Amino acid sequence: MIERHPSVPNVSNGAAVGTTQQEIKFNTKEDEEKVSCSLTELNKAFTSLMTKVRRAFDKKVASDPELLTDLTRWIETYMNWTDKLTNASLNETFNIMHPYYDFIDCNLIVDLSEEFLYGVTFGEEKINIVSELQNHKRKAEKFRSSSTVAHLHKSLMEIYQEHLQDLTKMPYIIIHLQNPWYGNNLNSLALLIKHLLPVGLVQSLFKRITILRGSVVIKYTVLDSTADSLIEYTGGKLQFMRLIGIFSLYINDHPVLQEDENMNFTFELALLEAVTTGNNEAVESLLQLETVNIDHTNEEGKTALMLACERGHEDIVHSLLSAGANVNIQDNKGWTALMIASKHNHISIIHEILQTNASTHLKALDGSNAVMIASYDGNYEVVKLLISKG
Numbered sequence: 001m002i003e004r005h006p007s008v009p010n011v012s013n014g015a016a017v018g019t020t021q022q023e024i025k026f027n028t029k030e031d032e033e034k035v036s037c038s039l040t041e042l043n044k045a046f047t048s049l050m051t052k053v054r055r056a057f058d059k060k061v062a063s064d065p066e067l068l069t070d071l072t073r074w075i076e077t078y079m080n081w082t083d084k085l086t087n088a089s090l091n092e093t094f095n096i097m098h099p100y101y102d103f104i105d106c107n108l109i110v111d112l113s114e115e116f117l118y119g120v121t122f123g124e125e126k127i128n129i130v131s132e133l134q135n136h137k138r139k140a141e142k143f144r145s146s147s148t149v150a151h152l153h154k155s156l157m158e159i160y161q162e163h164l165q166d167l168t169k170m171p172y173i174i175i176h177l178q179n180p181w182y183g184n185n186l187n188s189l190a191l192l193i194k195h196l197l198p199v200g201l202v203q204s205l206f207k208r209i210t211i212l213r214g215s216v217v218i219k220y221t222v223l224d225s226t227a228d229s230l231i232e233y234t235g236g237k238l239q240f241m242r243l244i245g246i247f248s249l250y251i252n253d254h255p256v257l258q259e260d261e262n263m264n265f266t267f268e269l270a271l272l273e274a275v276t277t278g279n280n281e282a283v284e285s286l287l288q289l290e291t292v293n294i295d296h297t298n299e300e301g302k303t304a305l306m307l308a309c310e311r312g313h314e315d316i317v318h319s320l321l322s323a324g325a326n327v328n329i330q331d332n333k334g335w336t337a338l339m340i341a342s343k344h345n346h347i348s349i350i351h352e353i354l355q356t357n358a359s360t361h362l363k364a365l366d367g368s369n370a371v372m373i374a375s376y377d378g379n380y381e382v383v384k385l386l387i388s389k390g
Contacts, residue, residue: 046106046140050109175196176216178262197222243273302331330364334364335364
């Protein structure tokens with residue numbers, strides 16, 4: 001893990017953050033060497049595979065020139081691009097694609113190869129290139145899910161330094177994250193960037209990101225966009241940003257969001273607030289974090305699922321149930337999510353809850369069950385439904 005430096009003040013000015021970058025430190029030399037070795041080995045393996053991928057596409061396009069048209073159309077559809085690859089040669093196509101994948105986030109290359117290189121082999125042993133790419137992807141995903149945000153280190157810069165284009169004129173985003181982000185894995189960080197940017201603008205995380213010391217501060221350079229368009233887009237996501245733990249965001253020197261760090265922030269409290277406000281995008285983003293406790297309760301003993309049932313947020317109820325929310329937890333009064341939905345006559349939500357292992361027989365502290373609660377409030381369609389389910 002990284003050595004924390006709580007005494008380092010937060011930097012509120014975007015430009016200042018960009019000029020005070022310091023090297024992140026690990027607690028032990030072994031930590032540093034382990035992560036560095038893993039990155040190096042993954043990079044070497046992927047570089048070797050990419051050589052074989054390029055050679056395979058060279059051969060296929062040489063024997064079937066029309067394949068290039070199919071290839072570029074597929075990529076544009078996959079990336080949500082419009083005419084970005086029109087009249088591009090094979091080499092130009094791969095050069096344009098380059099910022100959008102890396103040796104850890106290789107989905108684009110794997111999916112492309114599954115579509116066009118199925119059955120292609122290499123070497124005397126006839127090793128299947130798609131299978132090798134899929135194996136590499138699994139190893140990369142294991143690394144991403146086991147290494148935290150804290151582990152991003154100068155090794156990435158050493159790997160990419162020679163190959164990166166001049167980014168000085170490109171717009172960049174400075175993101176200050178609440179402290180709980182410090183222990184999340186790299187997949188979570190990649191998902192955060194994906195939710196912040198428009199479709200088609202999310203490039204390779206590890207070629208574009210810098211971790212700055214202080215609180216959790218991310219600098220992310222964006223290609224193929226202008227600062228003005230990014231300011232407009234992110235300005236429409238202020239509630240989402242606050243809910244998922246961003247307390248400051250700059251586009252270059254322009255403050256899109258500027259607030260004080262909340263030392264009491266937790267992902268569990270954020271989830272409850274996101275449900276209360278009905279922001280399903282934030283709910284889904286928080287549920288993708290492996291560290292969040294989906295069944296955390298507030299001072300009344302209510303879970304996120306209970307709050308969603310109370311407010312009739314069907315999409316959020318679906319997200320929570322899909323993520324494994326416990327339907328039989330009882331709050332301080334003994335009420336369950338099913339009882340709450342029954343009281344408020346949210347019959348579509350009740351249907352969905354009943355598809356889980358929800359108990360219709362649990363009783364509140366006053367002895368009422370879901371059927372009785374629905375009856376008290378005159379929700380007779382709910383009563384019939386609950387009785388039919390036994």
